[in-house]
Amino acid sequence: MIxxxxxxxxxxxxxVSGITGVLLRRNALVVFMSLELMFxxxxxxxxxFAAYYQxxxxxxxxxxxxxxxxxxxxxxxALMVEIFKTKKSIDIDQMxxxxx
Amino acid sequence: xxxxGTIIFGVFALVVIASALGMLLSRNAIYxxxxxxxxxxxxxxxxxxxxxxxxxxxxxxxxxxxxxxxxLFVIMLxxxxxxxxxxxxxxHRWIALLFGLVFLAELALFLVYRAGMRAAVxxxxxxxxxxxxxxxxxFQKYALPFEITGFILVVATVGAILLTxxxxxxxxxxxxxxxxxxx
Numbered sequence: 142m143i144x145x146x147x148x149x150x151x152x153x154x155x156x157v158s159g160i161t162g163v164l165l166r167r168n169a170l171v172v173f174m175s176l177e178l179m180f181x182x183x184x185x186x187x188x189x190f191a192a193y194y195q196x197x198x199x200x201x202x203x204x205x206x207x208x209x210x211x212x213x214x215x216x217x218x219a220l221m222v223e224i225f226k227t228k229k230s231i232d233i234d235q236m237x238x239x240x241x
Numbered sequence: 242x243x244x245x246g247t248i249i250f251g252v253f254a255l256v257v258i259a260s261a262l263g264m265l266l267s268r269n270a271i272y273x274x275x276x277x278x279x280x281x282x283x284x285x286x287x288x289x290x291x292x293x294x295x296x297x298x299x300x301x302x303x304x305x306x307x308x309x310x311x312x313l314f315v316i317m318l319x320x321x322x323x324x325x326x327x328x329x330x331x332x333h334r335w336i337a338l339l340f341g342l343v344f345l346a347e348l349a350l351f352l353v354y355r356a357g358m359r360a361a362v363x364x365x366x367x368x369x370x371x372x373x374x375x376x377x378x379x380f381q382k383y384a385l386p387f388e389i390t391g392f393i394l395v396v397a398t399v400g401a402i403l404l405t406x407x408x409x410x411x412x413x414x415x416x417x418x419x420x421x422x423x424x
Contacts, residue, residue, distance in 0.1 A: 142361030143250045143290070146352060151254045151287075153348040155280075158261040161341030165334060170270050170316055174277050177308070178261060181284055184300075191370075192291040192362050197378050200293050200370050204379070207303055208390045212397030214308050218315045219401040225319045 148189040155182035169224075169231040173217055180210050250290065256283045270321055274312050281305040292365035295372045 155178055162175030184203045191199025221231055228235050257280055264276040281304045288297035315321075368374055379387055 142363055143246050145360055145362050147250060149352055154258055155261050157341055157345040158265050160344060162265045164337035164340055168270055170321055171273050174273055185284055188288050188291050188293050188296060192365050195365055200296050201378060201383055203296050205386060205390055207299060209393060211303060211308060212393050215397045215401040218311055219404040223404050231321050
């Protein structure tokens with residue numbers, strides 16, 4: 142049997158690397174992927190505690206997080222394409238004005 | 242005491258951490274996306290260890306399948322795989338790394354001092370996270386959130402189409418008028 146701290150620690154490492162990616166990278170698509178990594182870390186924690194407490198609600202919450210993340214990715218990537226059309230770049234340093 | 246389960250977990254955890262760091266550090270956005278696919282697939286294996294087969298397969302089909310295909314498609318569509326050459330924000334990188342390390346230290350301290358569970362995750366019974374059990378719960382107890390999720394997906398699809406439709410019907414009509422005036 143695997144101690145629960147191992148899963149929590151793995152989730153912490155994934156979440157921190159996601160947050161560092163958001164702070165570190167300038168390519169907006171990679172920033173977006175780091176967000177997905179953080180979602181994934183939270184999902185791993187949900188599934189871990191669902192198994193720990195033998196409650197199915199944790200797994201269902203992961204299901205809902207995944208669907209909402211899919212919707213978010215669809216809208217976010219559409220926004221990214223639109224920003225690229227106006228700015229000719231997806232460097233997040235360029236996104237500093239509200240009016241294109 | 243190294244049990245077989247711990248060793249298997251260790252191998253997969255190493256793959257998860259290495260692919261997360263690979264995504265973080267690779268200069269090419271396509272490599273980052275492929276590292277992320279590896280990460281999602283390995284986390285799906287961890288879900289299987291934790292007794293969640295339905296969630297594991299949804300992870301592979303939805304995340305590693307459709308979402309990452311969408312990412313790769315947009316990366317190749319925009320030709321955005323290379324980072325810009327100049328890095329005008331040189332010292333910001335060290336600040337970002339510092340913040341990341343501080344956050345990591347904070348969470349690690351929380352794990353060491355406050356959690357203190359030292360309990361093992363027991364593998365749940367076989368029918369615990371099976372598709373049948375998840376589906377029964379999803380359509381009975383969580384029917385309303387399920388419907389709301391479907392509504393969110395429809396709104397997101399319509400929004401994505403609306404954002405990327407290009408000139409749209411009105412604009413195309415106007416270009417047709419201009420073309421007919423030119424003749």
